[in-house]
Amino acid sequence: MEPQLSWYLALSAVLFTIGVTGVIIKRNVIAMFMCIELMLNAVNLTFVAFASFFQDVTGQLFVFIVMTVAAAEAAVGLGIIIAIFRNRETLDVDEASILKL
Amino acid sequence: MENNLLSIIIFAPLAGAAINWLVGRRVRDERFIGTIACGSIAISAIVAFYLAFNSHGALRTEEPLLDHIWTWLRVGRFHADFALAMDRLSGTYALFVTFVGFLIHVFAVGYMRGEAGFYRFFAYLNLFMFAMLTLVLADNFVLMFVGWEGVGLCSYLLIGYYFDRKEAGDAAKKAFITNRIGDWGFVLGIMLTFFLTGSVSFFANPAAGEVAQTALSYFKSQPVEAFTWGAIFAGGATSVAMLLFIGAAGKSAQIPLYVWLPDAMAGPTPVSALIHAATMVTAGVYMIVRCSEIFVHAPTAMFIVAIIGAATALFAATIGIAQNDIKKVLAYSTISQLGYMFLACGVGAFIAAIFHVITHAFFKALLFLGSGSVIHGMHHEQDMRRMGGLRKYMPITFATMVTGWLAISGVPIFAGFFSKDEILWKTWSAAGLGSFSKVLWVIGAITALLTAIYMTRLMVMTFWGEERFDTAHSKPHESPWIMTAPLVVLAVLSTVGGFIGVPYALANRDVNVIEHTLEPVVAKIPTAEATDEHGSEVSEERLLAGVSVAIALLGIGAGWVLFQRRPLLQMPRVLENKYYVDEIYDTTLIHPIETVSREGFWKIIDVGVIDGGLHAIGDAVTELGRLARHLQAGFVRGYAAIILLGALILIGLFAYLGFPH
Numbered sequence: 001m002e003p004q005l006s007w008y009l010a011l012s013a014v015l016f017t018i019g020v021t022g023v024i025i026k027r028n029v030i031a032m033f034m035c036i037e038l039m040l041n042a043v044n045l046t047f048v049a050f051a052s053f054f055q056d057v058t059g060q061l062f063v064f065i066v067m068t069v070a071a072a073e074a075a076v077g078l079g080i081i082i083a084i085f086r087n088r089e090t091l092d093v094d095e096a097s098i099l100k101l
Numbered sequence: 102m103e104n105n106l107l108s109i110i111i112f113a114p115l116a117g118a119a120i121n122w123l124v125g126r127r128v129r130d131e132r133f134i135g136t137i138a139c140g141s142i143a144i145s146a147i148v149a150f151y152l153a154f155n156s157h158g159a160l161r162t163e164e165p166l167l168d169h170i171w172t173w174l175r176v177g178r179f180h181a182d183f184a185l186a187m188d189r190l191s192g193t194y195a196l197f198v199t200f201v202g203f204l205i206h207v208f209a210v211g212y213m214r215g216e217a218g219f220y221r222f223f224a225y226l227n228l229f230m231f232a233m234l235t236l237v238l239a240d241n242f243v244l245m246f247v248g249w250e251g252v253g254l255c256s257y258l259l260i261g262y263y264f265d266r267k268e269a270g271d272a273a274k275k276a277f278i279t280n281r282i283g284d285w286g287f288v289l290g291i292m293l294t295f296f297l298t299g300s301v302s303f304f305a306n307p308a309a310g311e312v313a314q315t316a317l318s319y320f321k322s323q324p325v326e327a328f329t330w331g332a333i334f335a336g337g338a339t340s341v342a343m344l345l346f347i348g349a350a351g352k353s354a355q356i357p358l359y360v361w362l363p364d365a366m367a368g369p370t371p372v373s374a375l376i377h378a379a380t381m382v383t384a385g386v387y388m389i390v391r392c393s394e395i396f397v398h399a400p401t402a403m404f405i406v407a408i409i410g411a412a413t414a415l416f417a418a419t420i421g422i423a424q425n426d427i428k429k430v431l432a433y434s435t436i437s438q439l440g441y442m443f444l445a446c447g448v449g450a451f452i453a454a455i456f457h458v459i460t461h462a463f464f465k466a467l468l469f470l471g472s473g474s475v476i477h478g479m480h481h482e483q484d485m486r487r488m489g490g491l492r493k494y495m496p497i498t499f500a501t502m503v504t505g506w507l508a509i510s511g512v513p514i515f516a517g518f519f520s521k522d523e524i525l526w527k528t529w530s531a532a533g534l535g536s537f538s539k540v541l542w543v544i545g546a547i548t549a550l551l552t553a554i555y556m557t558r559l560m561v562m563t564f565w566g567e568e569r570f571d572t573a574h575s576k577p578h579e580s581p582w583i584m585t586a587p588l589v590v591l592a593v594l595s596t597v598g599g600f601i602g603v604p605y606a607l608a609n610r611d612v613n614v615i616e617h618t619l620e621p622v623v624a625k626i627p628t629a630e631a632t633d634e635h636g637s638e639v640s641e642e643r644l645l646a647g648v649s650v651a652i653a654l655l656g657i658g659a660g661w662v663l664f665q666r667r668p669l670l671q672m673p674r675v676l677e678n679k680y681y682v683d684e685i686y687d688t689t690l691i692h693p694i695e696t697v698s699r700e701g702f703w704k705i706i707d708v709g710v711i712d713g714g715l716h717a718i719g720d721a722v723t724e725l726g727r728l729a730r731h732l733q734a735g736f737v738r739g740y741a742a743i744i745l746l747g748a749l750i751l752i753g754l755f756a757y758l759g760f761p762h
Contacts, residue, residue, distance in 0.1 A: 097735030
């Protein structure tokens, strides 16, 4: 049986939901960060699935953009995480809550 | 016919103003500033005379000279360009404005000697000449309005020249605000003209792609409107004429907007001579004569112009008889003479009005400059009760002022006689007014009598009788030549200037130059058939001229008898206090407006509605922020949950409504 579009979409939805759930329930900032990457890649999967389905290269182009942004985000985000760890000796995001009104 | 020299007439004074303002204020050399100021006007005058009198000059041909300087406003059918036109009417005006203006500039160089604001004064004075010549030479209503506002601005600046004196500042504001009322009428009149005719131009200019129909030629083909009060509000020629007349009444100080002119005497005397006697205040007369085509189609408006003119002439003359400030007498005299000009316009004698404008420019500029010379010689004393016997101290000023006095009183051969007599005769013989023209004539004749009386009083109080001033520390002195020379020139013009308009009845020959010059450009009342000068009419005119002479001599005699022995004779209080018109305006108009402005517009609308509304918006935003800041708890997972919630709401919304295509 040929792989259907809906399979990819279903897989993508499952991955995305795992990512969202992880962001909400995890306290470890590294784990949250990985969950965010998971969400991004779930979306990438949707893009390439549709690109293949519609025979349209635009979706693949978007994947490159998302990957570029994700790389930049990883660099900045990890930098912030290291800075927080040096200051607070912890990776628990609930401890880093003083930046509020 | 295009002629680019025209722009020099207006731009030379503008250049003079710019040089004096930018360079003169640093140089501070009175000789330099005076040369620039007088020189720029001299250039204007020479170019104006050349363009008027050369072989294809504006006063010799029927075609106006045109100068399209730049395209200014073009919106749909509406176009108003910065373009000048010199026809016989604007040419005549440009001639006497530049010439008298030049003489007054020369006088002012002597009068303003040693003033700290010397450069400022001459910069403003040149700027005024630019605005006045723009007004006169404009080829459309909109540019004319630019000049109209420009002279108003310069009038404001020059009345308030001594800005450290409160009364000068107040007088400047009064002049400006009173003129605003008139300008409101003028602007509405221009709009209605465009609405009716689709044009604001005075002249068709095929070179600039203009349609053949102009704002004025439209009315030529219209029927004369009915003589009813309803016509004023009907939106036709009568409405246009009334709105334009409101503008003219403001600028030319007619009832009820005349109150600014006497106060305007707070400015330096050359300003009074140039702006508030010879040129600017006659702009209203010019505008009406320019639009004579509209006015002759609006008999109701003509009637009102005649009545307002006659009333102003009489009213101001009675006040002038009781004033003690030498400049105030001349100010009320100016208002009164302007009333004569409007009376002439109202009875359809537009040429007589322009004739009187010219002679009045000569003799009133002379009288004002003479009074300036007296004030200068008396070390800034203006009260005639502290003058007297000045004849032996300032003989040239005295001799020149005598000619001005005889001219304004209407003594034959002097300029004022011919123009005033022409107005009185045209009023007497006005067609279409019936016996009412005789009533207007009587008012004019009484005014002439009063004019002779108050001018005699002025001369007697100033130059004859005992010396009522303190000669201990400083004696009065004659002014330097730079001030007396313009007086002499103006005195000559006041004497012979009337010969450009000698009527047939008096000369027995056809020598009326001004009538022949202006006839082609001025509209006639259509009902009034061109009357040939028949024998009976000529003898009637001669009889009335005799009456005019008798009135003038009677007035001078009465003035002499009344005031020669008793120069300090107490005049009626009600006249000395100007009929309390200022006080009446204060209580009936100005105080209510101030109260409404303070209590209503300021306290309720400004503080309450506008400020209150703005503060309410600001407070609402602050309160909203105070509530919204609780969303920022600092817990990252909380934010993530909110994002998820938002995403779910959006997805749900799309699922429910369908995705928009």
